[in-house]
Amino acid sequence: MNYYQYNAEDFAADDDFKEWVSQPTPRSEAFWRGFLADYPERYYQVEEGRRLVEGLRQLPGPPVSERQISGVWTRIEGTLSTTERQAPSRWLIRRQRWQLAASVALLLALGWLVRSYLPEAPSPLAASQPATQQQWIEATNEADQTMPLQLPDGSRIDLGRNSRLKYPKEFTGSLREVYLTGDAFFDIEKNPQKPFMVYTNGLITKVLGTSFHVSAPLYAPSVTVSVRSGRVSVYADKATPSQDPEAAGVVLTPNQRAVFQRKEAIITKGVVDKPIFLIPESEKRLFAFEEAPAQEVFAALEKAYGLEVVFDEEVLKKCSLTVNLSEEDLYQKLEVICKVLGAQYKFIDGQVIIYSRGC
DSSP, rough: OOOGGGOOOHHHHOOOOOHHHSSOOOHHHHHHHHHHHHOOGGHHHHHHHHHHHHHHTTTTOOOOHHHHHHHHHHHHHHHHHHHHHOOOOHHHHHHHHHHHHHHHHHHHHHHHHHHHSSSSOOOHHHTTTOSOOEEEEEEEEEESEEEEOTTTTTEEEEEOOEEEEEEEEEEOTTTTEEEEEEEEEEEEOOOOOOOOEEETTTEEESSSSEEEEEEEETTOOOOEEEEEEEEEEEOOOOTTSSSSSGGGGGGOTTTTTEEEETTTEEEEEEEEEEOOOSSSSSGGGEEEEEEEEHHHHHHHHHHHHHHOOOOOHHTTTOOOEEEEEEOHHHHHHHHHHHHTTTTTEEEEEEEEEEEOOOO
C-alpha cells in the first residue's frame, strides 16, 4: 500500500488505518511509527486523517431497529422456555421473566452511559511516541496579526493568521525540518551543513540560509513560495524511486516565486507581484541615464532586482536611452524602456524577456 500518496481523506477511508485509530495493537503502532519515521513530512496528513476517523466515531449511533428488538426478545423467550421446563412454579417463571427483562434494560442503559461519558481515547500518535524521540512544538496563530517565532537555531518566523507551524524543540541530525499550514515569512540562519526544510501541502522548500515567504492554506489548490534573499530549492513532496525529486523542481532567487498546483503536482516559476530593490537606496541614481546603451540599462535592472534580462544584443546594439527612472518600480521601468526602444517584455520562467526589432 503506497500510503505516501494519501491525503487525510484517503487515510480516513482506509480500513487498516481506521482499525489502528479505533483499536491500536502493538503491530499496527509499530507500522505507523515506522511510516512516520521514514516520512515525517506526512505527519499532518496522518493526524488530520486520525481526527476524521475519531470524529466519525463520536457521531451518534443508528437507532435500534424493530428487527433487532424482536431478535433480543426471541432469545429471551428461548431462555424462558428452557426455564419453564425445569421449574414447575408459575410464580418463579414470572419472576425470572421480569429479572431477564430488567437485566436487558440495565445492560442497554449501561452501554449508553459508557459511550457517553468515557473520556476521549488518546491519539495513537501521541501514545506510541517513545520518550526518547524528538520533541515537537506546534504553534498556532489565531490572532488578527502575525505571530513572531524564534526557532532553536536562531531563525525567525512571522506566522500568519490562521496558520500553524510544527517544529522540533531542538534541531538534531543533518536537517532542520518544520511543517507549515497557512502563511509564514521565514528568515533563516545560514548553516550549509544543515539545510532548512519546510514541508507544506505536498511541496518542499529547501534552503541553506535566506528569507522567503510561503503561502499554503490547508485546502487551497496551490502553494506559493516567494524569495526575498538568497536561493531556494522548491520541489514536489513525492517519492520517486528512479529520480531525485529535487531534480524535478526549480531554484528560486530574489524576486522570483514558484506556484505549485497540488492536484497536478506542477510547479511554475515566475516573478513576484512587487519586486523589491536589492541594492542600497543610495544607488537609485544609477537609473538616471543619458545616452546610455540598452545593454547598460538592462545590466542596471539585473543588478537592482536580481532578475536576468534576456535580449538580443545584436538587434539592440545601436539603441540608447536618456531617461531618469530612479523612482519607478520594476514594471514602470520596463514600460518606459520598452516604449523608448519600440520593444515589448514578458516574464517567462522567472526571467525578463525583451522582444525588439531594433532602433
